[in-house]
Amino acid sequence: MTSSTPEALPSFFQRLPVAFGAFFSVLGNPAFAARVIALRQPATVADPAAVAKTAPVAPAPMKEATPDAALQLLGLLQRDARLIDFTQEDLNQYSDADIGGVARVLHEGCCKVLREHFTITPVRTEAEGSRLTLPAGFDARAVRLTGNVVGQAPFTGSLCHRGWRVTETRLPKLAQNHDVCVLAQAEVEL
Amino acid sequence: MSTPRFAIGIDLGTTHCALAYVDISASDGENTSYGVLDIPQLTAPGSVDTLALLPSFLYLPHTDELAAGDLTLPWSDTQDFAVGEFARSRGAQTPIRLVSSAKSWLCHPGVDRRAAILPFDAPPEVARISPLEASTRYLSHLRQAWDQAHPEDPFDQQDVTVTIPASFDPAARELTAEAARAAGYTHLTLLEEPQAALYNWIQGSAGRWRKDVKPGDIILVVDVGGGTSDFSLIAVLEREGQLELHRVAVGDHILLGGDNMDLTLAHVVARQLAVDGKTLDPWQMRTLTYACRVAKENLLSDATLKTQAIVVPSRGAKLIGGAIRTELSQAQVRTTILEGFFPQVDAAARTTSRTRGGLSQLGLPYAQDAGVTRHLAALLGRQAGATAELAGFAGKSDAEASFLHPTAVLFNGGVFKSDVLIERTLSTLNGWLTAEKAEPARMLAGADMDLAVARGAAYYGYVRRGQGVRIRGGTARAYYVGVESSMPAIPGIEPPMQALCLAPFGMEEGTEANLQTREFGLWVGEPVVLRFFGSSVRRQDTLGTLLDFWQPDELQALGDIQATLPTEGRQVGELVQVTLRATATDTGTLELTAVATQGGERWKVEFDVRGSH
Secondary structure, three states: OOOOOHHHOOOHHHHHHHHHHHHHHHHHOHHHHHHHHHHHOOOOOOOHHHHHHHOOOOOOOOOOOOHHHHHHHHHHHHHHHOHHHHHHOOHHHOOHHHHHHHHHHHHHHHHHHHHHHEEEEEOOOOOOOOEEEEOOOOOOOOOOOOOOOOOOOOEEEEOOOOOEEEEEEOOOEEOOOOOOOOOOOOOOOO | OOOOOEEEEEEEOOOEEEEEEEEEEEEEOOEEEEEEOOEEEEEEOOEEEEEOOEEOOEEOOOOOOOOOOOOOEOOEOOOOOEEOHHHHHHHHHOHHHEEOOHHHHHOOOOOOOOOOOEOOOOOOOOOOEOHHHHHHHHHHHHHHHHHHHOOOOOHHHOEEEEEEOOOOOHHHHHHHHHHHHHOOOOOEEEEEHHHHHHHHHHHHHOOOHHHHOOOOOEEEEEEEOOOOEEEEEEEEEEEOOEEEEEEEEEOOOEOOOHHHHHHHHHHHHHHHHHHOOOOOOHHHHHHHHHHHHHHHHHHHHOOOOOEEEEEEOOOOOOOOOOOEEEEEEHHHHHHHHHHHHOOOOOOOOOOOOOOOOOOOOOOOOOOOOOOHHHHHHHHHHHOOOOOOOOOOOOOOOOOOOOOOOOOEEEEEOHHHHOHHHHHHHHHHHHHHHHHOOOOOOEEOOOOOOOOHHHHHHHHHHHHOOOOOOOEEOOOOOEEEEEEEOOOOOEOOEOOOEEEEEEEOOOOOOOEEEEEEEEEEEEEOOOOEEEEEEEEOOOOOOOOOOEEOOOOOOOOEEEEEEEEOOOOOOOOOOOEEEEEEEEEEOOOOOEEEEEEEOOOOOEEEEEOOOOOOO
8 A cells, every 4th residue: 555655665685585586587477578678668757648548547436325314214114014023033933824914014014114205116117028129328227138138229128027216215304313223212111 | 464475274183284275376266276285293203204194193202201302393403292193103102191182172162271181191290281282283383394395485474274173163263263373373264174175176176166066056065084073064056147155054063083983993803802812902902993994994995805804013023923813804894884883874863872982082072972874864954944044945945854955965084085984974865865755965076085174275265365166154153142031030940041142143254243132241350151052053043032942952052151351440349231242253263242331342252261260
């Protein structure tokens, strides 16, 4: 990380094995030898325009998803659908009928959370199974091509899944000191 | 007042409030630009969500119960109570700190509605509030929600209509107006809820209503909400080529609604569980009530469903292990809801005070008879002659009819989201009509059961400015004061009470009735209490009519009224002769004034005097 600073330059004893390694590499590896020759040319002032063209563009930093909204959604799913309770249980000890009963609570609660906090619409309005054609420049973020993906757009294929898209998100606003890490408060009845 | 941009309508419901608006400047004639305000409210500690409805619940938390900032609203971080969804859900678990049904308390003549009595069963350390204060806080929340969403059109510069049950007596109307004023409402009008529902229907039809009704129609509005049932009858007549709507009668105040139905079903299921040896704690009972409501809606909307599973999850983190599973069958729902609340009675049926179905809360005068159809039969029977004097109806009303024959029905309220209940009510009514060889009534379709009242109220605020049809009719009751008859005293017998009409039926807003024929002597500094009566059937009584006797169901005691003459400029004990003046105000309240015969000084006569003597 700090290799360009003077104090990080290698010492004599560090340089010794490098020198021997380089000696044998120059003898045995023509490509390496060519790079050493280039290295020994007097340094030329690089043309800034050329540098800009050739220097690799650093990728845009990845987006950090903030945990707040995710934790808030988990809290809502626990409150209305008991999702955390459900996933923390060991299903092996219960019959399918017992699990099925509770699945109703879960299903109804999840529906409520999704309905109240998101507007979810299909990406494609066509019926599943129908043929459709994607023009050039279609939104590859919203449509996934599968199977015999060859040739040029327009692409014609059949719709296997309509896709889902959130068109509106309505999460509750939080007070400044609200602790979203508490997904469900412990309850103490007095 | 500068010209308001919006006409705001507020449904101040027993279980939910809603706010709708019409943009006056963007509306023309019967084409209106309108919307519903999504109301920010606490849905969990420290979490504010916007919902179309504001549950009419208020929670008074313990000082250690919540963390700092948990009650923060977009417009306040100092409020020490919660209103809305969080109040409802938290209060379900701690009912001793929950104020609910404040509206029913506001019209309960048996209590002092300005006194801090709610929550009714709170322990002494909870700082209670009055029914008036609770209503004020709901209204204030709505005002602040509006101001936050519309900073450029402040609430107090808009035209505001607040709805009340048609059955509200003058005291409850006055208290609602008082709550609104305390909440900072400056331009206020009160409107009866069934009328608001009809206005909403008119608005929704965008002019087509003129084809859907015709002169001679009598529209019955049946409004069964979460906590109350409210009926009104509105006649359609023609004057100078224009259709006119006249509200001819309103029903009694009936504390009976959808919540009673869900609770009754929950008790049916709980009994069935008890047979299996499973008992439910109060928390599970509430969850069961909610599960029953969902199952009821599914079963009533799909007659082919035989049963619906009911699951009450355990309260602890062990979700599956502690869950209680049972079923609600189609037959149970039909027996309980249809036969219990909408029985197919005949037109001569009257309400009884025997049965009590699904009534839980102490203190409020819940309806003794759970049969909505019986309440309806009683109203129509009582109002058989309601249209006899109305222009255009004289020849039509059948002298043989044992009840008033509606020709069209508009349903409103959450209960009628179920088509089965609409069909049952309509078929019962049509059974009565067929039995008297009358045409069956038709249904006026197309209402949004949750928001119709708020929307209709906003539309009313708009039509009041001169655009579109208005429902007329004036006051739905005649009012009387009790006077002791001047017969010679007979030892051991109370002198019989006479009733003196001081406000005749159908007083239009903005009119006055001066009762000059009788003077009352008031002692200065000493409150004078008079008995006060109302009648929803005595249309013929005029100002000053003195009744010696009446049928028990003709006049209803409405609590006492009271006048106190201040001592300023007089001596205590001085006797002042006054007459009484009744005014139907533009706001929609009735005002009683005592006017001194000498000098013309005036004093307000107060309704709702219980608790002050």
